[in-house]
Amino acid sequence: MKYVALVYYQESIINAMTEQEWHDLNQECVAGVERLTSQGNYVTGQPLQPVDTATTVRVRNGELLVTDGPFAETKEQLAGFYLLEARDLNEALQLAGRIPPARFGSIEVRPVRELPPKD
Amino acid sequence: MTSHQYDLGQLYQQQSRRVLATLIRLLGDFALAEEAMQEAFAAAVRQWPGEGVPDNPVAWLIRAGHRKGIDQIRRKQTAQHYSYLVATPDDPVVDTDDPSIEDDQLRLLFTCCHPGLSMDARVAMTLREMCGLTTEQVASALLQKPATLAQRIVRAKKKIRDAGIPYEVPDAKQLPERLPGVLQVIYLVFNEGYSRSEGESVVDVSLSAEAIRLAGALTQLLPQGEVFGLLALMLLHDSRRPARQDASGELITLEDQDRTLWNEASIRQGLQSLEHALASTPMGIYTLQASIAAVHARAARAEDTDWARIVRLYDALYRRQPSPVIALNRAAAVAMRDTPADGLALLEQLTSHKEILGYHLFHAARADLHRRAGNRASAISAYQRALALATQGPERRFLERRLKELDSAS
Numbered sequence: 001m002k003y004v005a006l007v008y009y010q011e012s013i014i015n016a017m018t019e020q021e022w023h024d025l026n027q028e029c030v031a032g033v034e035r036l037t038s039q040g041n042y043v044t045g046q047p048l049q050p051v052d053t054a055t056t057v058r059v060r061n062g063e064l065l066v067t068d069g070p071f072a073e074t075k076e077q078l079a080g081f082y083l084l085e086a087r088d089l090n091e092a093l094q095l096a097g098r099i100p101p102a103r104f105g106s107i108e109v110r111p112v113r114e115l116p117p118k119d
Numbered sequence: 120m121t122s123h124q125y126d127l128g129q130l131y132q133q134q135s136r137r138v139l140a141t142l143i144r145l146l147g148d149f150a151l152a153e154e155a156m157q158e159a160f161a162a163a164v165r166q167w168p169g170e171g172v173p174d175n176p177v178a179w180l181i182r183a184g185h186r187k188g189i190d191q192i193r194r195k196q197t198a199q200h201y202s203y204l205v206a207t208p209d210d211p212v213v214d215t216d217d218p219s220i221e222d223d224q225l226r227l228l229f230t231c232c233h234p235g236l237s238m239d240a241r242v243a244m245t246l247r248e249m250c251g252l253t254t255e256q257v258a259s260a261l262l263q264k265p266a267t268l269a270q271r272i273v274r275a276k277k278k279i280r281d282a283g284i285p286y287e288v289p290d291a292k293q294l295p296e297r298l299p300g301v302l303q304v305i306y307l308v309f310n311e312g313y314s315r316s317e318g319e320s321v322v323d324v325s326l327s328a329e330a331i332r333l334a335g336a337l338t339q340l341l342p343q344g345e346v347f348g349l350l351a352l353m354l355l356h357d358s359r360r361p362a363r364q365d366a367s368g369e370l371i372t373l374e375d376q377d378r379t380l381w382n383e384a385s386i387r388q389g390l391q392s393l394e395h396a397l398a399s400t401p402m403g404i405y406t407l408q409a410s411i412a413a414v415h416a417r418a419a420r421a422e423d424t425d426w427a428r429i430v431r432l433y434d435a436l437y438r439r440q441p442s443p444v445i446a447l448n449r450a451a452a453v454a455m456r457d458t459p460a461d462g463l464a465l466l467e468q469l470t471s472h473k474e475i476l477g478y479h480l481f482h483a484a485r486a487d488l489h490r491r492a493g494n495r496a497s498a499i500s501a502y503q504r505a506l507a508l509a510t511q512g513p514e515r516r517f518l519e520r521r522l523k524e525l526d527s528a529s
Contacts, residue, residue: 001283088285089235090293111282 002043002112003084003092008076009105011050028100040085041095047080076105083112127167130176131160136251138180140223143230144286145181146188149248149276155191159184181220224249225288225340228333232301233284240275241304242311247272250329260326261311298341302349302405305330305337309353313360327357338392344399347392348406354389355412358382370517374421386416407436426456443472444480451484459492479508483518490525499525 014022029047036042054070070077079101086092089109096107135156142152159180173179231244246257258268278284289297312326334350362380365371393413396406411432418424433449446469454462466485475481486501499522506518 003283086283088283088287089233090285090287090289092283093235094293 001086001088001092003086003089003096004110004112005082005084005092005096005099006078006108006110007047007080007082007099007101007105008074008108009079009101010075011077011079013104014079025100032099035098036082036084036095041091043083043085045080045082048078051077079105126172127160127163130163134177134180135160136227136249137177137220137224138184139248139251140227141181141220142184142188144219144223144226145185146192147286148280151188151191152184155184155188156180158187162187221340222288224336226286228301228337229288229297230279230284230286232297232304233279234297234300235282235284236275236278238304238307240271241300242307243268243271244275245304245333246308246326246329249333252329298343298345301337302334302345305333306349306353306405308333309356313356327353327360331357338395342395344396345403345405347396348403348409351389351392351396351409352405352412354385354392355409355416358385358389358416364513368513369520370513372517373415376421378419378421381416389413389416402435404436404439407432407439411436424455426452430456443469443475444478447475447478447481447484451488454488454491459488462488463492477508479505479514481505482508486518486521490521495525495528 017025033042033045051070054068056067056069056071058065058067082096082099084092084095086095089111092109092111096102096109099107101107138159139152139156142155143149146152146155162183163176163180167173228245228249231248232241236244242261243257246252246260247254252260254269254272255265258265261268288294309327309330312328312330331350331353334346334353337346338350358381359373359376361382362376362378363371371377389409390413393406393409396402396409402410411429414425414429414432429452430449433445433452437445437449447466450462450465450469453465463485466481466488469475469481482501482505486498486505489495489498489501502518502522502525506515506522509515509518
């Protein structure tokens with residue numbers, strides 16, 4: 001099964017990090033992706049720029065509405081995602097638990113839904 | 120014919136969960152397995168009186184249920200999520216000595232208690248699927264509306280299927296992480312029955328009995344220290360049931376209980392289970408709590424209680440689980456070992472925990488120690504605070520009684 005692991009943390013924690021801590025965290029993530037890839041669990045993934053770069057789009061009555069910022073203000077912000085291939089939820093949870101920001105943020109694990117075939 | 124029907128009723132009681140647990144594995148779907156299990160028993164009612172009871176009734180029922188489930192899948196073959204199952208062989212040889220059949224009940228329990236489900240859903244699923252209670256029974260036992268409960272169970276099954284919660288016993292590496300969650304559900308079921316969070320009657324026999332039965336079965340399937348510890352704890356607490364309330368339903372404290380009313384068989388079984396638990400180290404939280412209950416069980420009179428030992432056990436428990444509630448119980452034990460003033464000094468230290476100030480038993484403990492120390496005014500005000508926070512009828516009446524005694528003592 002495929003699962004998405006959504007990585008959330010308080011950006012303030014990251015902002016308070018020293019250069020060295022931030023560098024080490026990134027290297028740890030690089031090593032994590034390498035391990036997931038070698039195990040065949042990694043499909044894709046991407047860290048994201050901070051939430052102050054977010055722009056939200058909605059279409060209402062056929063009109064495109066653009067607003068600055070994320071769709072909702074939350075205590076923890078979306079910081080990236082992984083698309084994982086796992087046997088079942090238990091394996092997905094084990095893999096998510098090893099994503100470095102799990103130690104100070106939260107990882108939401110969701111199974112993917114496949115779109116139905118084209119009519 | 121009558122005898123066959125009688126046998127089947129009993130067989131259903133004793134074995135329907137085993138049959139269900141295996142069918143869930145074979146068919147990969149809770150609802151489908153439940154339906155197939157019912158159909159298999161219905162087929163037995165029709166066929167066994169004429170054809171005779173098969174040598175291995177459980178294997179027969181599993182085979183019949185599996186066949187009916189596969190037929191059902193074939194009929195629904197368009198349904199995407201069953202398609203991978205149809206590769207299963209037509210008529211599998213079911214070997215009831217196969218260890219995987221014993222494991223099926225564990226698979227069922229670990230799935231019902233999966234941490235990906237809410238605690239409410241885990242309790243409901245365990246009572247419904249593992250204990251085999253009907254939705255109506257579970258709802259009434261948990262004081263909830265049947266419709267609410269039915270919806271909770273449907274949601275839990277949907278999450279199990281859609282999120283890919285596996286039907287498996289965690290491997291040796293994950294078991295230590297997962298077992299406490301299962302034991303927690305069983306203990307919650309026990310406590311839900313033993314002491315209601317609301318309402319009049321303190322004791323509901325059936326939920327406590329279900330929890331004890333479940334833990335007993337688990338000691339067979341997974342003979343680990345803490346499983347025995349939990350069983351011992353529940354049996355020892357349950358042994359006091361006949362002495363816990365008087366004829367009019369009023370609560371009687373441990374100190375004032377007529378110990379000759381304690382259920383000797385439960386104590387014996389509890390102590391036996393505790394011995395198994397103590398064979399494995401280090402002692403877990405249930406084994407430690409059972410050891411405390413055992414000290415009480417072994418004291419013929421309240422004044423014979425070995426409070427020094429109880430304090431030592433609470434020390435060990437607090438090291439494993441440093442919670443203010445355990446510190447509260449420890450303080451009460453210190454008061455009994457030494458003096459009420461020593462206990463009160465420890466309770467004062469706890470007031471830094473905000474949550475404990477909203478806990479009625481904290482104020483009840485303070486009130487009790489002030490009462491023992493002869494501080495009448497402090498005792499009265501603490502009883503009043505406890506009363507303002509207590510919700511349960513019998514507990515409230517107990518506190519009111521104490522207040523009245525103090526009033527008349529003036």
